[in-house]
Amino acid sequence: RINSDGKPAAFQPPPKPVIIDKQKQREERRFLSPEFIPPRGRTDPLKYYIERKDMIQRRKVFNIPEFYVGHILAVTTADPYANGKVNRFVGICIQRGGKGLGATFVLRNVIEDQGVEMCYELYSPRIQAIEVLKLEKRLDDNLLYLRDALPEYSTFDMNMKPVSRLEHEEIPVNKLQVRMKPKPWSKRWERPKYNVKGIKFELPEKKMEEAQKWSQPWLEFDMLREYDTSKIEEKIWKEVSEELKK
Amino acid sequence: MRLSVAAAISHGRVHRRLGLGPRSRLDLLRNLVTALVRHERIEAPWARADEMRGYAERLIEYAKLGDTNERAMRMANFWLTEKDLIHKLFKVLAPRFQPHPGSYTRMLQIPNRNGIDRAKMAVIELKGNPFPPLIRPNRNTEKTLLNQLLKGYREDMQQAAAP
Numbered sequence: 001r002i003n004s005d006g007k008p009a010a011f012q013p014p015p016k017p018v019i020i021d022k023q024k025q026r027e028e029r030r031f032l033s034p035e036f037i038p039p040r041g042r043t044d045p046l047k048y049y050i051e052r053k054d055m056i057q058r059r060k061v062f063n064i065p066e067f068y069v070g071h072i073l074a075v076t077t078a079d080p081y082a083n084g085k086v087n088r089f090v091g092i093c094i095q096r097g098g099k100g101l102g103a104t105f106v107l108r109n110v111i112e113d114q115g116v117e118m119c120y121e122l123y124s125p126r127i128q129a130i131e132v133l134k135l136e137k138r139l140d141d142n143l144l145y146l147r148d149a150l151p152e153y154s155t156f157d158m159n160m161k162p163v164s165r166l167e168h169e170e171i172p173v174n175k176l177q178v179r180m181k182p183k184p185w186s187k188r189w190e191r192p193k194y195n196v197k198g199i200k201f202e203l204p205e206k207k208m209e210e211a212q213k214w215s216q217p218w219l220e221f222d223m224l225r226e227y228d229t230s231k232i233e234e235k236i237w238k239e240v241s242e243e244l245k246k
Numbered sequence: 247m248r249l250s251v252a253a254a255i256s257h258g259r260v261h262r263r264l265g266l267g268p269r270s271r272l273d274l275l276r277n278l279v280t281a282l283v284r285h286e287r288i289e290a291p292w293a294r295a296d297e298m299r300g301y302a303e304r305l306i307e308y309a310k311l312g313d314t315n316e317r318a319m320r321m322a323n324f325w326l327t328e329k330d331l332i333h334k335l336f337k338v339l340a341p342r343f344q345p346h347p348g349s350y351t352r353m354l355q356i357p358n359r360n361g362i363d364r365a366k367m368a369v370i371e372l373k374g375n376p377f378p379p380l381i382r383p384n385r386n387t388e389k390t391l392l393n394q395l396l397k398g399y400r401e402d403m404q405q406a407a408a409p
């Protein structure tokens with residue numbers, strides 16, 4: 001190109017793309033693993049403090065990812081009797097239980113038409129790696145009803161590839177309504193006590209109304225049963241994040 | 247740690263069993279809470295007053311959240327059977343207890359009931375109520391003229407007796 005002066009124009013580099021750093025724009029999503037929150041009771045808080053120190057110590061050495069019920073995980077544990085000394089299991093997380101160092105999670109899968117559930121302890125030293133293969137939350141806190149659902153809802157490929165996901169996005173909620181095997185079930189999931197939202201009930205209306213007889217509408221107004229964890233969570237979150245940054 | 251849920255053992259259970267069942271228990275306590283909000287000082291069997299105390303304080307904490315809060319209004323609607331008291335709760339009691347962070351009630355034991363059951367009774371009141379106080383503090387009578395004169399006389403007698 002030639003300028004109006006007749007001299008060749010100086011090289012103008014193309015305009016740099018503006019990178020909007022969404023990491024800083026969106027506030028950091030806080031996730032405090034539920035086993036850090038102490039249960040309601042009369043035990044000395046010193047016990048929970050010591051346990052938390054041990055949990056943080058383990059987390060510094062071994063990365064425990066953020067996961068909820070409904071995620072599909074692959075766990076490799078050390079096993080003296082397996083060839084290669086490691087044992088890999090893939091499954092959907094149906095429940096997370098326990099508090100403190102004894103926190104567990106149960107993975108379910110159907111292998112060769114046999115339903116298998118494995119209960120792992122998060123802080124066990126036998127666990128070599130935990131990978132999150134697919135992130136999706138479900139409508140319920142525990143998916144124990146998958147035991148009575150059709151097996152297709154619990155089958156996952158052992159060699160599944162991890163589904164890629166952008167960081168700092170909201171975890172998608174899968175509003176899947178699961179179809180069940182014919183009754184009898186291991187628990188009466190239609191009763192309001194279980195408060196299950198993820199089942200597509202194909203029962204007659206009469207049965208559903210009969211199940212509502214066991215509802216306890218006063219329970220939501222019983223104020224002393226509420227356990228408000230917001231302040232405790234704040235304190236523990238500060239403590240844990242500070243320790244982990246070191 | 248898996249703890250067995252044996253129905254007969256009640257270690258660590260906090261709720262008392264009143265009335266005919268859990269619904270009946272909540273109805274009983276609801277009536278007591280309504281009466282407390284209406285009259286601000288009531289006498290009731292000690293166990294019921296003790297159970298009710300927790301619910302009354304939580305209700306006031308909900309009321310402190312404000313009129314516009316949906317949950318607070320639903321709670322007040324359930325717990326106060328007489329609907330004119332909802333207005334009193336949000337407009338009178340909540341501002342009264344706004345500066346205090348904690349206990350809004352006072353509970354004291356009174357002599358047993360006069361009926362055939364001789365039940366252990368308690369009186370429960372909201373702090374800041376317009377009635378005269380339950381506990382009358384004893385006035386210090388050391389500085390009255392008569393007592394000072396008597397004290398002086400006693401000391402003179404001791405000094406005369408001692409040496």
